[in-house]
Amino acid sequence: MSIAIGCALEPAIPFAFAHELIRQRKRDLVLIGPISDILFDQLIGAGCVARVEAAWVGNVSAGLGHCYRRALEQGIPRRIEVRDHSNFTIAQALLAGAIGAPYIPTKTLLGSDIPRANGTFKESVSPFDGSKELLIPAIAPDLAVIACQQADEDGNAQLVGPWGVSREAALAAKAVIVLAERIVARQVITGSPNLTMVPATKVVAVIEERFACHPSPLNHCYPRDHEFFHEYHRATRTQEGFDDWIREWVLDVPDRAAYVKKLAPRWAPLTPPTNQPFRPATPTTPRGDR
Amino acid sequence: MDVSAGELMVAQAAREIRDGEKVFVGMRLPLIAFVVAKRTHAPNAIGLFELGLMRDRPASELLYTMGDPPNVDGAIWCGPMIELMGMLQRGDVEAGFIGGAEIDKHGNLNTTAIGADRRHPAVALPGSGGGADIASLAHRLIVIMPHDRRRLREKVDFITSPGYGTGGDWRSRVGLPRGGPSVLITTLGVFRFQDGEAVLETYHPTTSADEVRANTGWDLKVAAEVRPTETPSAEVLAIIRGYDPQGFWTRRGE
Numbered sequence: 307m308s309i310a311i312g313c314a315l316e317p318a319i320p321f322a323f324a325h326e327l328i329r330q331r332k333r334d335l336v337l338i339g340p341i342s343d344i345l346f347d348q349l350i351g352a353g354c355v356a357r358v359e360a361a362w363v364g365n366v367s368a369g370l371g372h373c374y375r376r377a378l379e380q381g382i383p384r385r386i387e388v389r390d391h392s393n394f395t396i397a398q399a400l401l402a403g404a405i406g407a408p409y410i411p412t413k414t415l416l417g418s419d420i421p422r423a424n425g426t427f428k429e430s431v432s433p434f435d436g437s438k439e440l441l442i443p444a445i446a447p448d449l450a451v452i453a454c455q456q457a458d459e460d461g462n463a464q465l466v467g468p469w470g471v472s473r474e475a476a477l478a479a480k481a482v483i484v485l486a487e488r489i490v491a492r493q494v495i496t497g498s499p500n501l502t503m504v505p506a507t508k509v510v511a512v513i514e515e516r517f518a519c520h521p522s523p524l525n526h527c528y529p530r531d532h533e534f535f536h537e538y539h540r541a542t543r544t545q546e547g548f549d550d551w552i553r554e555w556v557l558d559v560p561d562r563a564a565y566v567k568k569l570a571p572r573w574a575p576l577t578p579p580t581n582q583p584f585r586p587a588t589p590t591t592p593r594g595d596r
Numbered sequence: 597m598d599v600s601a602g603e604l605m606v607a608q609a610a611r612e613i614r615d616g617e618k619v620f621v622g623m624r625l626p627l628i629a630f631v632v633a634k635r636t637h638a639p640n641a642i643g644l645f646e647l648g649l650m651r652d653r654p655a656s657e658l659l660y661t662m663g664d665p666p667n668v669d670g671a672i673w674c675g676p677m678i679e680l681m682g683m684l685q686r687g688d689v690e691a692g693f694i695g696g697a698e699i700d701k702h703g704n705l706n707t708t709a710i711g712a713d714r715r716h717p718a719v720a721l722p723g724s725g726g727g728a729d730i731a732s733l734a735h736r737l738i739v740i741m742p743h744d745r746r747r748l749r750e751k752v753d754f755i756t757s758p759g760y761g762t763g764g765d766w767r768s769r770v771g772l773p774r775g776g777p778s779v780l781i782t783t784l785g786v787f788r789f790q791d792g793e794a795v796l797e798t799y800h801p802t803t804s805a806d807e808v809r810a811n812t813g814w815d816l817k818v819a820a821e822v823r824p825t826e827t828p829s830a831e832v833l834a835i836i837r838g839y840d841p842q843g844f845w846t847r848r849g850e
Binding site (some may be wrong): 314316317333340341343344360361362363364366367370371375377378379387388391392393394395396398400401412413414415416417419420423437438439467468469470472473474522523525526529530535594596 | 646
């Protein structure tokens with residue numbers, strides 16, 4: 307099964323969903339996304355992944371991804387395949403998927419070794435001006451997972467802040483799962499439909515899950531927990547260290563609520579009085595929906 | 597004066613930003629270079645961040661990633677990545693910063709894998725991110741990286757981000773529309789590209805042209821008028837240290 311996840315790049319990464327994948331011991335996943343910070347590293351280390359189609363895999367503020375390194379260099383815990391992309395080519399592949407185009411021609415990566423390593427791109431010549439171009443075939447993930455500030459009960463989802471390739475991924479996917487910090491009234495969404503990143507027609511599940519993106523940030527809701535990323539980096543240098551980490555923060559934690567409870571003593575945004583009540587991120591004037 | 601290599605590199609990187617330019621800023625040291633440039637000689641520069649942000653003022657606090665909420669607050673535009681990358685492809689972006697694990701004398705960068713076989717590498721590096729796109733499509737590429745004989749190599753194992761290929765008219769032959777590295781800034785010196793090859797222009801005050809040559813993995817060309825790298829002014833140092841007081845990015849030896 308192919309899953310596009312972490313498509314907003316560094317913010318709004320649905321870690322709660324990835325941790326549940328690990329607890330359910332999912333296997334042979336194909337991960338799609340430009341840069342999902344340490345989410346891809348965790349899924350790889352937990353043995354859930356067969357292939358990564360990505361532009362970058364690592365730990366954005368700390369450096370290399372130790373699990374990604376072990377998998378590629380030593381086949382631990384298993385061998386994985388990598389289909390290299392750049393940010394632009396993964397965006398174009400998902401855009402092609404979103405608009406039903408077979409491919410998109412581009413000028414990026416001409417002369418790079420990425421096209422050869424990827425293996426799915428084709429070099430071509432423009433029928434219009436004879437110039438060289440690279441054809442990026444469409445990607446249509448089985449599933450896109452989106453985290454956002456608010457959605458209604460149907461799954462109409464609004465994300466405030468950078469979208470990265472989230473919209474393209476959601477529109478290209480066969481199905482979408484939405485993790486919302488808050489389920490809000492339908493009128494909140496229909497009052498500002500421009501902000502709706504993905505309409506509910508594709509959404510197969512919408513989950514109200516607070517702090518679903520920790521340690522990545524969710525705009526207007528909570529900041530990035532930089533130290534958590536750096537601690538993960540230090541703790542996972544060895545496979546044993548990773549096993550301990552994943553046991554402590556994922557396998558021995560039944561759900562996100564328990565994770566948040568465990569996190570509370572060490573993360574200031576969870577400590578009163580800074581844990582302010584949720585403020586809707588968008589104008590909430592209801593109109594046209596009575 | 598106690599100036600770290602990181603601070604020297606930031607000051608030099610800031611000088612590479614011209615007033616009024618649209619610049620792909622990226623991460624780490626260039627983030628701080630953008631702050632310095634904006635507050636000194638380039639008040640009208642525009643910063644682009646590939647996840648979808650455009651800023652005409654630097655973020656109010658130190659960023660660990662371009663997606664941190666302080667980089668979103670105060671942005672003049674927040675759009676999808678495909679549109680930011682589209683601007684790059686159209687030729688709207690004058691300059692962009694990238695780093696690398698390995699570079700060769702023609703400015704080709706490897707951030708993908710060390711070793712002959714990409715599928716079974718000796719070291720798996722994180723990959724391109726947006727780096728290869730910036731290297732392909734920006735008018736000028738500004739490269740910042742640590743200097744080490746193993747990193748500045750005659751030939752890199754994998755060309756993630758194309759520089760001048762094998763030199764000459766390589767970029768136009770492979771179909772790239774423009775661009776190429778204009779400068780390489782390392783922990784030891786500053787290099788300009790002449791006819792598609794890096795030439796040492798300045799060495800940092802802590803080293804010498806000979807030491808830079810000795811730490812470079814190819815037969816390095818040195819400019820006839822080679823000189824020490826300009827030390828940052830007190831004003832520039834104050835900006836750098838005010839923005840990164842703990843030296844998270846400027847004192848980690850890159």
